Amino acid sequence: MRPQPSILHLDLDAFFAAVEQRDKPSLRGKPVVVGGLGPRGVVATASYEARAFGVRSAMRMAEARARCPHAAFLSPRFTIYRRTSRAVMAALRELSPVVEPLSLDEAYVDLTAGTIGDLSPSAVESLARDLKRTVRRVTGGLTASIGVGTSKLIAKIASDLRKPDGLLVVTPGAETELLSPMPVSVIPGVGPATAERLRRMGVHTVGDLGRVGEEELVRALGKAHGQALARLACAGDDRPVVAEREAKSISVEDTFDHDIADPALLGVVIERLASRVCERLARERLSGRTVTVKVRLYDFTTHTRSATLAGPTDDDRVITRLARRLLSEVDTSAGVRLLGVGVSGLADWVQEDLFGALVDETDADAEHADAEHSETERVTSGPVQTGPRWVPGADVIHRRYGAGWVWGSGLGRVTVRFETATTGPGPVRTFASDDPELAPYSPLTPHSPLARTDPPPAG
DNA sequence: TCTGGGGTCCTAGGACCC
DNA sequence: TCTGGGGTCCTAGGACCC
Numbered sequence: 001m002r003p004q005p006s007i008l009h010l011d012l013d014a015f016f017a018a019v020e021q022r023d024k025p026s027l028r029g030k031p032v033v034v035g036g037l038g039p040r041g042v043v044a045t046a047s048y049e050a051r052a053f054g055v056r057s058a059m060r061m062a063e064a065r066a067r068c069p070h071a072a073f074l075s076p077r078f079t080i081y082r083r084t085s086r087a088v089m090a091a092l093r094e095l096s097p098v099v100e101p102l103s104l105d106e107a108y109v110d111l112t113a114g115t116i117g118d119l120s121p122s123a124v125e126s127l128a129r130d131l132k133r134t135v136r137r138v139t140g141g142l143t144a145s146i147g148v149g150t151s152k153l154i155a156k157i158a159s160d161l162r163k164p165d166g167l168l169v170v171t172p173g174a175e176t177e178l179l180s181p182m183p184v185s186v187i188p189g190v191g192p193a194t195a196e197r198l199r200r201m202g203v204h205t206v207g208d209l210g211r212v213g214e215e216e217l218v219r220a221l222g223k224a225h226g227q228a229l230a231r232l233a234c235a236g237d238d239r240p241v242v243a244e245r246e247a248k249s250i251s252v253e254d255t256f257d258h259d260i261a262d263p264a265l266l267g268v269v270i271e272r273l274a275s276r277v278c279e280r281l282a283r284e285r286l287s288g289r290t291v292t293v294k295v296r297l298y299d300f301t302t303h304t305r306s307a308t309l310a311g312p313t314d315d316d317r318v319i320t321r322l323a324r325r326l327l328s329e330v331d332t333s334a335g336v337r338l339l340g341v342g343v344s345g346l347a348d349w350v351q352e353d354l355f356g357a358l359v360d361e362t363d364a365d366a367e368h369a370d371a372e373h374s375e376t377e378r379v380t381s382g383p384v385q386t387g388p389r390w391v392p393g394a395d396v397i398h399r400r401y402g403a404g405w406v407w408g409s410g411l412g413r414v415t416v417r418f419e420t421a422t423t424g425p426g427p428v429r430t431f432a433s434d435d436p437e438l439a440p441y442s443p444l445t446p447h448s449p450l451a452r453t454d455p456p457p458a459g
Numbered sequence: 460t461c462t463g464g465g466g467t468c469c470t471a472g473g474a475c476c477c
Numbered sequence: 478t479c480t481g482g483g484g485t486c487c488t489a490g491g492a493c494c495c
Contacts, residue, residue, distance in 0.1 A: 015495095035463075042463050044495090057495080060461060103466090103495045189468095191493050224469055225492090248467070255463060290487085300462070304489060338463085 001236060002150045004119040005169055008109040008128065009147045009155035010092065010135070012085075013164035015105035017047035018142050019084055020074055031055070031071035033064050039257050040337075044076055048164060081105075087138040095131065100241045108152055110241035124148050125169045132167065150175065151237035157186055175235035180207030187232055194221060194229075209233035246346075250286070251294075252276045253340030259298045261335045270327050273341040274320040281343060287312035288343030291319055293326040296338035305329050312347040319343065 012018065016034040021027045031050035035043040041061035053068035065073065085104040092099045092107055096114030101107045111119060116127065128146045135144045143165040147158025150172050157179070158168040170178055179186075184206055185195050197220055203209050209217075210233040218226030231237065252273050260266055270293070281287060292306035305326040313319065323341050 038463095039460055040463075044463080058463080061463095062460065106495070189493065193492060222470065249465090251465065253464060292488095302490080306488060308487065340464090342465095 001175070001238060002112070003172060004112075005121055005124050005148045005150055005172060006111040006119050007149055007152055007155040007241065008095075008111055008124075008131075009152070009159045010088070010107055010109070010131070011145045011159045011163070012088065012105040012135070012139075013143045013145055014045055014047050014051075015142075016045035016076055016081060017050070019077075019081055020072075021047060022140050022142060023080070027072050031068050032074065033061075033068070033071045034074050034076050035061055035064075037061065037073060037075055040255050046071075084139050084142070088135055088142075088144075091131070091134050091138050094134075095127070098241050098243050100243055100245070108155065108241045111148075113241075121169050121171045125167070128167050128169065132165075151235065152239050152241070153187070153232055153237040154178070154235065156188060157182070160186070176210075179233075179235055180205060180210065182206050184209055187229070189225070189228065189232075194225070197221065206233055246348075247284070247286075248346065249342055249344035250277060250280050250284070250288070250346070251292070251340055251342030252280070253294060253338055255296070255338040256336070259335035259337050260339075261333060263332065266327065266332055266336060266339065267324060269339050270323050270341065271320050273339060274323045275316055277341050277343055278314060278316040278319055281314040286346045286348055287314040288347070289313075289345030290343065291322045291326065292340075292342040292344065293323050293330075294338070294340035294342065295327065295330045295332065295336055297332070298335035298337055300337065302338075303330050308345065312345065 017032040020032050020034060021030075029049065030047075031053060032047040033043055033050050033055055034045045035041050039062075043055060043057055043059045043061060043064050045057060046055040046064070050064070050068050050071050053071075055064045055068050055071070061073070064071070081104050085101075089099060089101055089107060092109050095116070096109050096111055098110040098113035099107055100109075111124065111127075116123075125148075128148055132144055132146060135142060145159045145163040145166040147155045147160070147162075147166075147168050147170070149155045149158050149170040154170050154175050158170050159166065162168045182205060183195075184190050184198050184203060187206065187209075190198070198204075198209065201212065201216075201220060203212060209229065212230075212233075214227060214230035217230050220226065221229065254269070254273065260269070289312045290306055290308045292304055294302065294304050296302045307322055307326060309318070309322070319341070327339075
């Protein structure tokens, strides 16, 4: 908890629907529902006019249509939303460089990181008023709700309280009084399951929660959740605003209009999904080590199967083959409702020019071709400038460094074949991946492994 | 016509290593 | 050969968020 109300939370009101009303004047003042229009679609965002009829986010589209038949039902246009979102995030960064987007329509700002001198409640309130005007201007008329307080929790709850087009600055010291009468479900992280558990413990409000000991919460909800909740209950929240968080996974999934049981068709679908994931990996210049297949069956039960490669890849063939194998481990004969493919364990390096032919013929390949996940065999290489970061102790595969190293690895060991343009392929050696002998050749080691042209000692 | 799509974080058990 | 503790990695599932 900070001494001043320096954490700002901004939330664009009914964002997707508001953008549609901005771009189509005939929709202004009318109920608008944005979401999936197929037989299994759900509502992403409803305009406030549609909410008056009981339409809510995550509601089945069929029910939304029943409640509000005269609404406009639209498919989301993410490209447009992203563009509008970028304009808002840029406006926030004018206030302070420390901006943490939570989604396209929401972000935290740490005002202490900016150039604002006066962070008194009244000064912050007038700053927030200006910000709302700025948002209106850069978005072409969208409204935002803003909450400001001494912590993320307070700022977020404050922005919710005055929606839409709201503004609330919670003065330091007033936090507990504000929170205690509120239902526990206002705390982000307390969803239906946690709320029900707490209800059975006799906990209904944040005030009730504050009277329960941390030990009891940990016993009921697990260590991390229990401890976090115990702290939040007394408004003790010092979580920092974190700008530029890196993605941890990338995934793509599709719910089918009708369940699919045909294995051949499922095979085609999984390949398409894998290709889409690979396109995104390539676009974002990432590779990943772990491939996960998600299967939602006809009865909504959901299963995942995952496997981890010896090293990161963005190779469509490798990921597709693995995805197919993982799918085959699930009984899909009764019908599949949703299929998804994801990649995690991301590394920020890129596949550039292939010299797969060279790599494929090395002894390094033969040496671990029988490793558990031989899918990594064909993973490729790149020029030094965009090469992988080699982290000692981590696995790296088939990479060329400097004048010509090829690195291979499998499951905790690194197989290295050294070669240069003049001497050709050298001997193959296998090291434990954290072998200090390799350290001088790591790109992380100062004074340039990349500049070295002499091979490490041949074993 | 029950229940989207893209994420994050946590837990728990087992493997494996020292 | 047995026992055991700690750490890390992997996998599957679940809660939760927008």
